[in-house]
Amino acid sequence: MRLPVVLLAVTAAAWSQGQMPVKHVAAVSTAEKPLLSFATMSELEAQLDGRINAAGGAEPMVLIGPARALYLLGYGAVVTQEVSLVVTPTVSPFRGAITPKEVTQVHQRKLERLPLIRQVMRDMWTTTASSLNMVPANEQIVVAVRLLYKSWEDTRGLPGQLVLRGSRGAGASGVQMEEQ
Numbered sequence: 001m002r003l004p005v006v007l008l009a010v011t012a013a014a015w016s017q018g019q020m021p022v023k024h025v026a027a028v029s030t031a032e033k034p035l036l037s038f039a040t041m042s043e044l045e046a047q048l049d050g051r052i053n054a055a056g057g058a059e060p061m062v063l064i065g066p067a068r069a070l071y072l073l074g075y076g077a078v079v080t081q082e083v084s085l086v087v088t089p090t091v092s093p094f095r096g097a098i099t100p101k102e103v104t105q106v107h108q109r110k111l112e113r114l115p116l117i118r119q120v121m122r123d124m125w126t127t128t129a130s131s132l133n134m135v136p137a138n139e140q141i142v143v144a145v146r147l148l149y150k151s152w153e154d155t156r157g158l159p160g161q162l163v164l165r166g167s168r169g170a171g172a173s174g175v176q177m178e179e180q
Contacts, residue, residue, distance in 0.1 A: 036071045045069050055120045064148050076139035077132050084148040085113035098152050107154040125164045137169025
């Protein structure tokens with residue numbers, strides 16, 4: 001019986017409040033066509049997904065989520081992906097636990113894959129910069145890859161994400177990689 005009374009009191013209090021003043025926000029629009037079309041960005045995303053799927057040959061990297069590309073006016077283009085460097089075992093009804101030996105093996109394989117993902121990212125940056133030649137030369141091209149780890153993994157020496165950035169005009173020689 002108390003719950004309906006409480007709900008009625010809260011509702012009455014809410015309705016008795018005066019109307020909040022409406023703040024007007026100016027809409028931002030451009031009369032001209034956007035710098036980068038949806039089709040251009042979608043095509044770029046598909047190309048980058050293909051690069052990750054092809055990397056590693058017989059033991060490919062795992063693309064967790066498709067690439068997402070966007071253009072920030074005045075800053076540049078940003079592309080993100082989420083990747084697992086190797087296929088990792090999972091706990092299931094058929095596998096009760098991950099053994100210490102498997103933890104060590106997965107860690108070692110992922111450490112060995114770091115040079116490959118770094119090279120793939122450099123290639124992705126170059127592809128992105130050349131595909132988006134309509135982006136002003138002083139703006140940035142950023143390629144960021146977030147690396148996926150399972151809760152049981154040993155992540156010592158493994159970054160959580162890699163970010164490659166540089167101005168489009170400076171080309172590949174001006175690109176900096178940051179590992180976080």
